[in-house]
Amino acid sequence: MDRIALEAPAKINWSLDVVGKRPDGYHLLSTVMQAVSLADRVDVELRPAAEGVVLECDREGIPCDVRNTCHRAASRFLAEAAGSVRAGVRIRIAKRIPEAAGLAGGSTDAAATILALARLLPGAVSSARLPGIAVATGADVPFCLFGGTSLCEGIGEILTPLPAFEGVPLLLLKGPFGVSTPAAFRALSLDDLVDRPDTAGVCRAVAARNLAALSAATGNVLWPVALAQHPALADGLSALASTGPLIARMSGSGPTLFAGYADAAERDRAAASPALDALRRTGWFLASCESVAHGPREVT
Numbered sequence: 332m333d334r335i336a337l338e339a340p341a342k343i344n345w346s347l348d349v350v351g352k353r354p355d356g357y358h359l360l361s362t363v364m365q366a367v368s369l370a371d372r373v374d375v376e377l378r379p380a381a382e383g384v385v386l387e388c389d390r391e392g393i394p395c396d397v398r399n400t401c402h403r404a405a406s407r408f409l410a411e412a413a414g415s416v417r418a419g420v421r422i423r424i425a426k427r428i429p430e431a432a433g434l435a436g437g438s439t440d441a442a443a444t445i446l447a448l449a450r451l452l453p454g455a456v457s458s459a460r461l462p463g464i465a466v467a468t469g470a471d472v473p474f475c476l477f478g479g480t481s482l483c484e485g486i487g488e489i490l491t492p493l494p495a496f497e498g499v500p501l502l503l504l505k506g507p508f509g510v511s512t513p514a515a516f517r518a519l520s521l522d523d524l525v526d527r528p529d530t531a532g533v534c535r536a537v538a539a540r541n542l543a544a545l546s547a548a549t550g551n552v553l554w555p556v557a558l559a560q561h562p563a564l565a566d567g568l569s570a571l572a573s574t575g576p577l578i579a580r581m582s583g584s585g586p587t588l589f590a591g592y593a594d595a596a597e598r599d600r601a602a603a604s605p606a607l608d609a610l611r612r613t614g615w616f617l618a619s620c621e622s623v624a625h626g627p628r629e630v631t
């Protein structure tokens with residue numbers, strides 16, 4: 332086998348807390364992440380070593396050089412593999428996940444690239460090394476390797492898998508603006524954290540598959556930062572809230588908002604509501620999806 336195509340799921344954060352800061356400036360997190368069915372497609376093909384890493388992406392504006400997460404992940408993987416095998420790689424990314432959205436689009440593409448290379452070059456890099464390659468590529472990449480539902484701590488590399496919480500009908504709503512995750516963390520004052528979640532309560536609610544309890548326990552310390560930068564987020568959240576979800580919050584550093592519903596019919600009614608339609612007509616992105624219990628997997 333010399334090529335493989337993987338779908339790479341986006342994630343949302345059911346909750347997000349910051350519990351400290353490392354001397355190197357990285358924030359220490361306590362966040363419950365959830366993979367969702369909105370996914371990019373990543374095609375990976377082995378090429379002669381002389382070709383190096385070549386990348387194409389169907390969305391204008393996404394860098395295709397070393398700034399791309401897949402480029403960095405592939406270069407790291409191939410450097411570690413070089414002791415046993417020398418190869419180049421061609422990667423094609425079909426983007427469906429909005430970028431700079433708090434949905435880990437770049438991170439999940441990188442995770443898919445690592446898993447694809449591990450399948451194409453079996454034994455070249457031990458599977459125990461994959462999380463190390465992942466975290467060196469980006470803080471959300473270790474979660475994205477596995478997907479599903481996890482409590483993520485440290486800078487995102489300490490994962491505690493939680494019981495599968497698949498099939499929750501969701502809407503994702505993103506305004507016509509992006510948020511830089513590093514800038515959002517820089518703007519956060521650790522002495523003055525508000526909207527902190529009860530993370531243990533969030534984990535219990537996930538285990539009980541109880542969205543109402545999850546809503547009561549959740550919080551996102553980056554919400555005030557994002558709201559100060561983009562006051563229109565309040566309009567997005569109240570439009571979602573007006574559709575009667577069991578939970579409506581911001582994902583990660585934003586600006587994507589998500590809402591979870593009791594069933595798919597309610598989610599679909601909400602998607603067609605005048606409040607959300609009005610936002611869509613002014614350039615907001617709206618996607619229907621559901622939570623999933625997996626990470627990147629082969630396109631069948």
Ligand code: ATP
Binds near residue numbers: 399400435438583585
């Ligand atoms: P996170 O939730 O992990 O913070 P995000 O969803 O906020 O991530 P990304 O979609 O990863 O952010 O995009 C952040 C920036 O990274 C983009 O503006 C883009 O320039 C760059 N980038 C590099 N590689 C990719 C990729 N494969 N897909 C999307 N963006 C990428």
